[in-house]
Amino acid sequence: MPLLILVADDDLGIRVAVKDYLEMHGYTAITAQNGEDAFSLVQKYRPHLLVSDIKMPYKDGYTLVKELRQLPEFRLLPVVFLTECDTTENRIQGYQVGCDVYLPKPFEMEELKAVIRNLLERSQIIQSEWRFSQEQAQIQKNLQQQQEAAKISIQAEMELLDLTRRESEVLDLLTMGLSNGEIGQRLHLSPRTIEKYVSSLLRKTDTSNRAELVRFALDHHLVS
Numbered sequence: 001m002p003l004l005i006l007v008a009d010d011d012l013g014i015r016v017a018v019k020d021y022l023e024m025h026g027y028t029a030i031t032a033q034n035g036e037d038a039f040s041l042v043q044k045y046r047p048h049l050l051v052s053d054i055k056m057p058y059k060d061g062y063t064l065v066k067e068l069r070q071l072p073e074f075r076l077l078p079v080v081f082l083t084e085c086d087t088t089e090n091r092i093q094g095y096q097v098g099c100d101v102y103l104p105k106p107f108e109m110e111e112l113k114a115v116i117r118n119l120l121e122r123s124q125i126i127q128s129e130w131r132f133s134q135e136q137a138q139i140q141k142n143l144q145q146q147q148e149a150a151k152i153s154i155q156a157e158m159e160l161l162d163l164t165r166r167e168s169e170v171l172d173l174l175t176m177g178l179s180n181g182e183i184g185q186r187l188h189l190s191p192r193t194i195e196k197y198v199s200s201l202l203r204k205t206d207t208s209n210r211a212e213l214v215r216f217a218l219d220h221h222l223v224s
Contacts, residue, residue, distance in 0.1 A: 002028040003120055004045060008038035008064070009053040009082070014105075018051060018082075021109050022116070035059025042068060042077070049120055051112075054083040054090070062097050069098040076126060078119035082107060161204050161222075168222075170197040175214050175223045 005027050007018045012033070019029040030045060032038035036058040042050065050068075054061035061081060068074040079099045083090070086104035094102045101115045163171070166187070173183045180191040180198070187194070198210070207213045217223050 002026055003048040004028045004030065005049045005051060005116065006030050006032065006038060006041055006045070006047040007051045008032040008035065008056065008061070009051075010034060010056045011053070014053070014082070018109075018112070021113070025113060027116075033057075035061065035064040038064055039067060042074065046073075047077075048123065049078040049080070049116060051080045051082050051116070054081060054085045054094070062093060065094075065099055066097040076123065078116075078123050080112070080115055080119070082112070163201075163204065163222075167197055167201055167204075170194060171201055171213075171217055172223050174198070174201075174210060175217055 005022055007015055007022070007029055008031070009015050009018070010033050015031040015033065019031055022029040030041060030047070032041050034057045035052075038050070038052060038056075039059060041047075050065075052061045052064060056064075059067075061083065065079050065081075068077060068079075079101075081094045081099045081102045082105065083094075083102075084105045085094075091102045100119055103112060103115065169187060170183060173186055178186070180194040183189075184191045184194045198213075201213055202208065205213055205216045207216050
């Protein structure tokens, strides 16, 4: 789908010439004859780039760009000022309100095309990186929510089975495949004491052996 460019200029000849030139080079272009119309069209059509004059009726280019930059969705909209206002003060003001490139009239269409292509390529890269960062942030958020849900689920299961802290520790180590002696070493308890905890776990989970107990623990998310 061709990229959309809005051309705002009160000079009909400029509007038509730039529009025709851009469309000849594969872009889609729409036009506005004053700043008010341009502001409305940007909000309605969300163009990929704005080419704007500065001296326009109802709303000049400075005001147009300044107001657009105040809207979050248009803070990164590439803007080219195409204008007869060519003093240093004019250019400084243009950059201060948020334009990306300042081209004085008269201008060369080839230069305008090069500027537009460069800005659009850079804009597409920025938007791709922004979308990627948003996707990564959403993935991280979903992962955190899943982890929180798992913790809540484990806690709920523990409370339902009325497992003690020590029983939970023994169960965690059982699922790691450790023997009573190895668990006792980890928890500084005797193998006989560990066997009592295992027996209690079998009774509370209504399982008959360690394999069933481990499977029960995994199926019911009793271990992290």
